[in-house]
Amino acid sequence: MTLPFFVYGTLRPGEPNHDAFLRGRTRTERPARLxxxxxxxxxxxxxAVPEPGxxxxxxxxxxxxxxxxxxxxALDALEEYVPGDPRSLYERIAREVIREPDETPVRAWVYLAAPSIATALxxxxxxxxxxxWHSRNR
Structure with missing residues (x-):
């Protein structure tokens, strides 16, 4: 399944992994929310951890x-995601995100915390x- 990616941390524009992984490989980059x-x-x-609201x-x-x-x-490797491996830090899940500013729902790959990580967090x-992530205390 070919889907866009929703990124929320070090892969966002202005963050260190954006240039290393995404520069020159993207057609569009638009604000969105999960x-x-x-x-x-x-x-x-x-x-990112699932939580209603x-x-x-x-x-x-x-x-x-x-x-x-x-x-x-490359992104699966960066996120230490291996399908079915309980040691994975993240799970890559197809989720609906809201593209801004037009409020269009779009299905995208999202790397969510693996269940054991989510429980600990x-x-x-x-x-x-x-x-x-851009507004966190640095």
Whole structure:
């Protein structure tokens, strides 16, 4: 399934992994938000965790068609996502996000905290109250 990517942390424009992974591989980059999720601070990067009523702000990234397969593989490796591996830090899930400013719903890949990580964050993590990695205390 070829979907755009919703990024909310170090892959956002202006963040260090944007240039390393996305520069020259994208057709469009637009602001967007993920609903029913909240953001937690991690060790230098954030985790989105499902939670009713929450909002995570980020960007909707559409890859260039000829770069898609390579980018998907590179992002899975960056996020330490291996399908079916319980040691994965994230799970790549197809979720609806809201593209801004036109409020269009778009199905996109989102890297959410793996279940064991999400449980630990809910009980002892530092939540980013704004849901925006760019606004966190640096």
């Amino acid at each position: 609903t029913d999720a909240v953001l937690y601070d991690g060790p230098g990067y954030p985790y 929450g909002v995570v702000h980020g960007d909707l990234i559409t890859a260039l068609p000829d770069a898609y397969a390579e980018l998907l593989h 809910r009980t002892g993590g530092t939540r980013i109250q704004t849901g925006d």
